[in-house]
Amino acid sequence: MKQGAQGSAATGNPDGSGGLGGAEGVGGVGVGGPEVRVGVPRVPVQGRGVEEERGGRVDRAERGVDGGAVRGGAGAVARGEHTHSETPIPRPRALVQRASVRGQILDALRTALVTGELTPGAVYSAPALGEQFGVSATPVREAMQQLALEGAVEVVPNRGFRVVERGARELAELAEVRALIEVPVMLRLARTVSVERWAELRPLAEATVRAASSGCRATYAESDRSFHRAVLAFCGNEQLVQLADDLHRRAQWPLVGPVRVSGRGHADLLADAAEHMALLDALIARDLDVVRSLVGEHFGGAH
Secondary structure (H helix, E strand, C coil): CCCCCCHHHHHCCCCCCCCHHHCCCCCCCCCCCCCCCCCCCCCCCCCCCCCCCCCCCCCHHHECCCCCECCCCHHHHHCCCCCCCCCCCCCHHHHHHHHHHHHHHHHHHHHHHHHCCCCCCCEECHHHHHHHHCCCHHHHHHHHHHHHHHCCEEEECCCEEEECCCCHHHHHHHHHHHHHHHHHHHHHHHHHCCHHHHHCCHHHHHHHHHHHHHCCHHHHHHHHHHHHHHHHHCCCCHHHHHHHHHHHHHHCCCCCCHHHHHCCCHHHHHHHHHHHHHHHHHHHHCCHHHHHHHHHHHHHCCC
């Protein structure tokens, strides 16, 4: 957060019901933009006979009536197409709408990674995914390219994007790197941040408990990262916060093999959230020994 020839096989639903459109954060759409449909079938896995990824070619949705690429837009420049001497037509509303749709697709795909609906090792086609979301392949491809930059997927030429397969060793390595970054910072903050400022994080810690109680891994993953970001933000180093958040996100993707079968169950989420509450209580009490112990346990459990 294996392989499967169809979306239903990838998700384990024999009837193919449900889908990415039902994931949290997908329902809303930017004002005036194309709507991302809710309740669509599950993510189709790219296989032989499924429409191939058309790398480098301009989507029909991006072309004019005469078949030429839309001129003056950022997409044409990115593809290296000539814009000649024409004055670009400003289209701020269209750009905002497109970014909104791309952002929603990215959020939905990240949720599908956490829940395991995007199966490790499986290949997914942007055009096929676009059909399921009710949008063109372009915002899907852009979202997938962002996930490729984050290391979640890899490009498969002329086919689509393969979800990266991860093992327990990679998860342990991520936990070790996170500990090297976050533990010293948290211990320093425990000595310097005021009690009043720590108390401001109480709602975020409580939100992780509610998210854990829901049993939804995607909901908990977001609240978990929000709490950690808020704690680290007290250090005033935005680069550190972004780096730690990226590592944290990667640590939340599902594993392959026997470990993935068991996964992180409801009890694990509740225990993780309880550690957030205990850590915050210790920070407010300025009990450095307890803070040191809880932080060590938290990262030792690869949360």
